[in-house]
Amino acid sequence: MxxxxxxxxxxxxxxxxxxxxxxxxxxxxxxxxxxxxxxxxxxxxxxxxxxxxxxxxxxxxxxxxxxxxxxxxxxxxxxxxxxxxxxxxxxxxxxxxxxxxxxxxxxxxxxxxxxxxxxxxxxxxxLPPYDAAQPTYVHEIVAGDVRHEVRFRLPNGADQEAVAERAQHDLAGAVQALVERCVESIDGEHAPQISAPVVAGLADVMAGLDPQAELMLSAECPACQAAFETLxxxxxxxxxxxxxxxxxxxxxxxxxxxxxxxxxxxxxxxxxxxxxxxxxxxxxxxxxxxxxxx
Ligand SMILES: [Zn+2]
Incomplete structure (x- = not known):
């Protein structure tokens, strides 16, 4: 053999x-x-x-x-x-x-x-390579009428693994934990409390910076012609x-x-x-x- x-x-x-x-x-x-x-x-x-x-x-x-x-x-x-x-x-x-x-x-x-x-x-x-990929990003996140300067990195495999167990029973908590792991500072403060609106805003920004992470497919139902997106x-x-x-x-x-x-x-x-x-x-x-x- x-x-x-x-x-x-x-x-x-x-x-x-x-x-x-x-x-x-x-x-x-x-x-x-x-x-x-x-x-x-x-x-x-x-x-x-x-x-x-x-x-x-x-x-x-x-x-x-x-x-x-x-x-x-x-x-x-x-x-x-x-x-x-x-x-x-x-x-x-x-x-x-x-x-x-x-x-x-x-x-x-x-x-x-x-x-x-x-x-x-x-x-x-x-997807084609992202234009402005970097190890860390600084973005302004608006929560209510306050603007925050947030320094963060994109979620990686270690982050996914860390929140996988929690995601099974508490998706919102898992997203919060994932975002917290990726934030380096908010308004220059390290390890800050991150409010729910900032978490939501950051999750959107992260999805936009790493679109390959959540691939949405467009589909049309042959039975009822409804157009929808599926992950x-x-x-x-x-x-x-x-x-x-x-x-x-x-x-x-x-x-x-x-x-x-x-x-x-x-x-x-x-x-x-x-x-x-x-x-x-x-x-x-x-x-x-x-x-x-x-
Ligand atoms: Zn249908």
Whole structure:
């Protein structure tokens, strides 16, 4: 059996452009990154995150498949430090690279509740790089009749992870906590109390500065012709598909191990194509023996 362990980890990676970007160790603003498709062997490393929040699973996955230098995995800490929009853009491209560019999803019309299919070309959903991306921003937020000068950064993966648990039962509280994590100062004061109107104003400003983070799709209902917008959350889509791919992989390993008596390690080391070929052979053999039996 051919071992793939010696293949350079990023030999099959493609170069991608981050819509936002990050400041590197030398203080330069960078937008270039590389992605390799996820592999069956990644399932083992991702297994400890299986039942955690999607944002955490996304950090673990990007940590393996993302490279900032084109040859080494960036690691989950780097993935956590990227803005939410950069992570969403990376996940869309990672899914396109690994599974295919077409995503079929079912949505429900908010007016008449009719279900409809939505077919998307993932790379069409990528926004062009933002003009004025920076590590921190200063914006004036008007709350009532008071103007506040707010210095903040954009929410990143670590922020998403930090508020994921709270977001399940208290969305407003989670938004408040997320904004508080991102504010450096208000009117020059550090760690200030942030009022609800400032939180709301800042959340809007942040969404405008990182539009890839919340991708709204326009749809029209074929039944009642209502036009509406629906949110595409790449993190959830990719994490769901990854879980399904992992379950399928376990089924495949089980079948190949019981048929050929190979170890799990040997089976995971096979290329996807070879593994599929062996599975097809097993199915053909079953089909053949069933025909002979009848
Ligand atoms: Zn409708």
């Amino acid at each position: 051919r071992q793939r362990r010696n293949m350079p980890a990023f030999a099959d990676a493609v170069a991608v452009t981050l819509p936002g970007g990050y400041r590197d160790a030398a203080g330069e603003w960078q937008r270039r990154a590389w992605l390799r498709p996820w592999r069956p062997a990644d399932a083992e490393e991702l297994a400890p995150f299986e039942r955690t929040f999607p944002a955490r699973q996304a950090s673990a996955l990007l940590g393996l498949c993302l490279s900032l230098d084109g040859s080494h995995a960036a690691g989950s800490e780097v993935a956590r430090a990227l803005s939410v929009g950069d992570r969403e853009a990376l996940l869309l491209q990672l899914r396109s690279l690994t599974v295919g560019n077409k995503l079929s999803t079912v949505i429900r019309c908010p007016s008449c509740a009719e279900k409809m299919d939505l077919d998307l070309a993932l790379t069409d959903l990528l 595409l959350d790449a993190t959830s889509v990719v994490v769901r598909e990854l879980e399904e791919a992992r379950r399928q992989l376990y089924r495949d390993v089980h079948l190949l191990a019981s048929h050929y008596h190979w170890s799990e390690e040997q089976i995971l080391a096979l290329s996807d194509r070879k593994r599929q070929l062996y599975l097809e052979l097993i199915h053909a053999e079953w089909h053949h023996s069933r025909r002979q039996a009848s």
